[in-house]
Amino acid sequence: MLRFAYLLIAAMVCLAPAHAQEGGLNALLETHRAKIEKPSRTTISPVLEELVDSQLPSVAVFLEQWREKGVWQRKSDGRFFFVKKTDNGQLMLIDADTGAEAGLADQSELTNLNPNSGVRAVIAAALVQFQLSDPDPARRLQALTALARDANQSHLSILQESVEEEIDPHIKARKERLLRLLEIKFGSDQATRVAAIESFAGDPGVDARAALNPLVATSVKVFDAQPEGVNVARTLTPGSDIEPGVAYQLLVDAGKARPIVPLAERKRALIANIKDGAVAGIPVAELASQEARDRAYLALAASGAVPALVSRDEQRSAVASQVFAEVYSEPDPALTTAARETLSDISGTVGFYRFVSLALDGLSLASIYFLAAIGLAITFGVMGVINMAHGEFIMIGAYTGYVVQQFIPNYTVSILVALPLAFAVAFMAGVALERLVIRHLAHRPLETLLATFGVSIALQQIAKNIFGTQARPLTSPSWLDGAWALNDVVSVSYIRIAIFVLAVVFMGLLLFILKRTRLGLEIRAVTQNPRMASSMGINPDRINMMTFGLGSGIAGIAGVAIGLFAKVTSELGSGYIVQSFMTVVVGGVGNIWGTLAGAGMIGSLQKVIEFFNPSNTLAAQTYMIIFIIIFIQFRPKGIIALKGRAAGD
């Protein structure tokens, strides 16, 4: 107990000098009044340093208030206060040092300090060291994020100290990572910097690459002889590593060669030297070719009227006499070597994660195509007809979702209602189409194709007339916002995961219906041999109708899913129809696994092509379709083809 008391006293004695220093914060502020009144990015730094060095406990609060424009200055004596609003409109002054109330004042007696954003950033940086040891973990994390964005040399030691005190393991890990990043940037000791660089080997974080890339930045420089005393990345041979023209321009820029007279300038010189309808004796009318103009210019140059041209040989010998090299801006070769090796290691890891990301993208696209195409595949398989209005069933599903959201404001509930409702509406539409049109066109597949196309344009226009041409939103519930991120390279949005789950669920459901129910048995029978099935007592008309309804219903579900990430328009379905056809054709008809294979192949193929040509998704689709046309050469019936009699047309 006594020992504790001693400790307490000792602590107070230690702290005492800091507290008592020259009359506290107010006195310190007084000495720098002019600079605090009119701060600028450059002049404020020494003031802030002195404030922080004073170790006064009230400094952190003051800096924070200052940054938030909460510091006021009394006009009469120039002292700084915080203020609090009172009921009678006056402001209650609060002492910046002690926090005690210091009397009322009118607003007119005070000026608000309003530092600009540049100054506020400097203040924020100075505040970091207080925030890094803040008791609130959320604020510590905030400070780390701010620091990662904008750090300077002084933060290195501050961060180092705070790492040792950190108790939260998660924050400690982040602090250590940031510390290593800062060591790479600002460290003074070569060994620690190299160690810090090498510690990032295989790290896919963007921040690691951002810290390392400046170290390996190079620029091309010209030297009279083999360069010495600089960190050379590689020497360049003109002609193979560097264009001779570019090399010569570098010489010109370095003042080591005469500038080339550009074409436009030569033309201007010719125009300026037109005398009596001729340039250097050559009539203007003859100057309609570059050779003639060159001749005229050379004649002018010979007479000294214009600067002479630099000949090819002169350029070549000038370039040959010099050494061109890529030089690191970082002078220490140990650092650049370490950084280069680490970066190449990172690029391996990043490549792997890119591949993972690509695979996930492909999977997500495949699940969309699967949902969009499976209905088409089933109806095509059972009835041998292509339903051109399939895309419009997708659209109907999406609009159903939109209408449901107009009545049910809760997005979670509305999606749960919309999915079965979209299925029901599209199912009814499909059954109606089958009964009214397709049944009457049995055994005329090409005419079915065209008749359903007629239905398709009619439905599209009706949707346009009802809902207008502008896109309607189908808002996803908030728990589907955002993305699941594995690291800086791999992230998948929750909506895409949800669609993937939906696709898996419906695949399971369809497999169950087809393999385990009476309806499925009959559907498979009609798919394989309609006449035989009919003679076994199966009513093919009923099966056709049910199949068509089922396929259309799933299209409706797909519509809700697609509407969640794309805008709902009357053209929503037609955007997917060709891809759906491709999926069916590539996969093979009448088979869930075939559609799955087709969707997987088309989805991943599209993503792979987009990966190699990211700026141009149109070209990606073109190449994909060409690929599919070629693919059909080798497997005309798709990946999984029906065998036996059913395969006949």
Next chain:
Amino acid sequence: MQQRSLFARQPSVLIFISLLAVFTIVITVLSEGFGLGLVSTSFIKILGKTLCLCLIAIAMDLVWGYCGILSLGHFAFFGLGGYMIGMWLMYERTKDIVITSLAGAELPATAEEIREGIGTQIFGVVGGAEIPLVWYFADSLFAQLALVVLVPGLLALVFGWLAFRSRVTGVYLSILTQAMTLALSLYLFQNDSGLRGNNGLSGLQNIPGLTHLPQSVVSVWFFLASAFALGAGYLLAAWVVSGKFGNVIRAIRDDETRIRFMGYPVEAYKLVVFTLTAVIAAIAGALYYPQAGIINPAEIAPIASIYLAVWVAIGGRGRLYGAVIGAATVSLLSSWFTGGQAPSIPLGFYTINWVDWWQVLLGLGFVLVTLFMPKGIGGLFDRLVRKDAA
């Protein structure tokens, strides 16, 4: 001998050609450019374009109605033909403009400067100044006219060879041709396709070398050219379908397998028909777009080719005059309804505005024709003549 037998076997040819001739002469006499001025230039252009559409409908009828290949890609060949002639039209016209603008310069322009000027003029809109390699022949009318036939013809040949040799038939083939069309239009939509991306080629109504003539005269010339092409196309198609070749392709339509087992090279026959019709489509396109004045990739979109099939189906497949009737009726009705000239129908609670409802009418009408009039409008003639022409 051949001539007489052709007209004897296809009596519609004589009737059609004479009707077309009378129609052409009447319109020319009534036109602003050459006669009484009762028919406006813009209507002449509409008629001229319709004749081109009738020509491609004949091609479609040949490939679908007679050979049973439902191609959803013939409008791509039509568009390609338009692009090929459009390149020459745009290049030469831009060249004239550039030369005129450079004529005032102090130094006479060099060939490079003219090319650069043309490049900036044409491709500035897609952020380029280089003239792409595909424009290599753009300064030669004869080369581009050859390309009108060669490019779509080669594309059809290669595509058809790939598709037919792997025995892609029926709806599969339709989807594949649709995919080809989509691929082509998506490719042309890119800015770096070398054909000005979604801007397409424009100003095609100005014919280089004929700029001194008013549009009223040029439009009649194109109208006459289109009518001539339609007549020649009709004659060619009638000749093709009336001989032994025609019998074989109709037999392929009805039972491909049986014809193959009888020893006919089915693939070769189909390939010939497919390529020939692609070339006819391309020529129709090359005549159509100078009258339309502008071509862009949206014209090639798969939907256009499906509409083409719709025209032929409504007009009546397997009879050449049916294709002409279908294309003329539907395309003229379409421009009448969507042009806002059709009177709205007030229903009290709702007013049917044809600009909005024409597509619905067309779609449903198309379904009804398919269901109840599988022979189309042309089928009505059969009833009158009481004879099966196909």
